[in-house]
Amino acid sequence: xxxxxxxxxxxxxxxxxxxxxxxxxxxxxxxxxxxxxxxxxxxxxxxxxxxxxxxxxxxxxxxxxxxxxxxxxxxxxxxxxxxxxxxxxxxxxxxxxxxxxxxxxxxxxxxxxxxxxxxxxxxxxxxxxxxxxxxxxxxxxxxxxxxxxxxxxxxxxxxxxxxxxxxxxxxxxxxxxxxxxxxxxxxxxxxxxxxxxxxxxxxxxxxxxxxxxxxxxxxxxxxxxxxxxxxxxxxxxxxxxxxxxxxxxxxxxxxxxxxxxxxxxxxxxxxxxxxxxxxxxxxxxxxxxxxxxxxxxxxx
Numbered sequence: 001x002x003x004x005x006x007x008x009x010x011x012x013x014x015x016x017x018x019x020x021x022x023x024x025x026x027x028x029x030x031x032x033x034x035x036x037x038x039x040x041x042x043x044x045x046x047x048x049x050x051x052x053x054x055x056x057x058x059x060x061x062x063x064x065x066x067x068x069x070x071x072x073x074x075x076x077x078x079x080x081x082x083x084x085x086x087x088x089x090x091x092x093x094x095x096x097x098x099x100x101x102x103x104x105x106x107x108x109x110x111x112x113x114x115x116x117x118x119x120x121x122x123x124x125x126x127x128x129x130x131x132x133x134x135x136x137x138x139x140x141x142x143x144x145x146x147x148x149x150x151x152x153x154x155x156x157x158x159x160x161x162x163x164x165x166x167x168x169x170x171x172x173x174x175x176x177x178x179x180x181x182x183x184x185x186x187x188x189x190x191x192x193x194x195x196x197x198x199x200x201x202x203x204x205x206x207x208x209x210x211x212x213x214x215x216x217x218x219x220x221x222x223x224x225x226x227x228x229x230x231x232x233x234x235x236x237x238x239x240x241x242x243x244x245x246x247x248x249x250x251x252x253x254x255x256x257x258x259x260x261x262x263x264x265x266x267x268x269x270x271x272x273x274x275x276x277x278x279x280x281x282x283x284x285x286x287x288x289x290x291x292x293x294x295x296x297x298x299x300x
Contacts, residue, residue, distance in 0.1 A: 043200030
């Protein structure tokens with residue numbers, strides 16, 4: 001199957017990597033050539049790690065890279081594909097614009113999927129002439145390693161479209177899980193309130209950053225504490241998803257913590273900005289609590 005991936009950021013390059021590794025031809029599309037070049041470097045680096053771990057041969061690495069072709073022109077990149085996966089920023093207006101264009105330029109029989117983590121598939125499908133072929137394929141980060149694909153059926157998604165996407169996901173050695181189209185779906189409807197409550201616990205002075213994360217890691221067997229996970233996801237992304245939940249349900253339990261709102265406004269977005277609840281001076285290998293939340297700073 002020939003795949004187009006629209007957006008070459010963290011999720012887009014991970015999706016392209018995964019499909020190409022399983023033998024699919026991938027058109028990776030982005031309006032920015034520099035972003036595409038960075039994506040290919042990231043894919044190359046991640047493949048090399050697999051080679052060094054012995055999970056991939058050097059010849060297979062070359063084959064995977066050759067399966068990926070980059071485009072800055074959407075129409076050219078969509079010319080003869082069977083499936084399009086949109087992996088752009090989590091912004092409703094942007095996604096609606098992209099899907100109008102996908103509907104215009106992609107072959108009539110192509111399935112249009114979104115990697116959205118919270119935005120309504122039904123709303124996205126409403127701007128197309130093929131709502132039966134619009135579906136959510138929510139991959140988890142890092143895509144090559146994480147097994148789950150949350151498959152979201154919009155109001156008009158056909159059984160045939162859902163079946164194709166479920167079987168395709170299994171062919172990537174993933175575990176597809178079908179859910180219905182309500183705000184946050186399942187993954188983020190459960191995860192984001194937990195992260196938000198952890199931020200509220202910090203905001204209200206119940207415990208510090210390390211203490212909150214330690215309780216959840218050691219007490220609940222989570223591999224990563226909720227505040228570190230928020231940094232990993234991106235605090236701006238967390239805020240966006242919570243806003244979708246709050247707007248969609250009108251329930252105050254989803255209201256983003258004021259501390260989260262202020263941090264995003266200040267540009268403290270987590271790993272991507274070098275600082276969130278933790279500081280990432282030397283990347284993710286050596287992290288320490290942000291000075292803003294260190295005990296010495298709080299006591300001063």
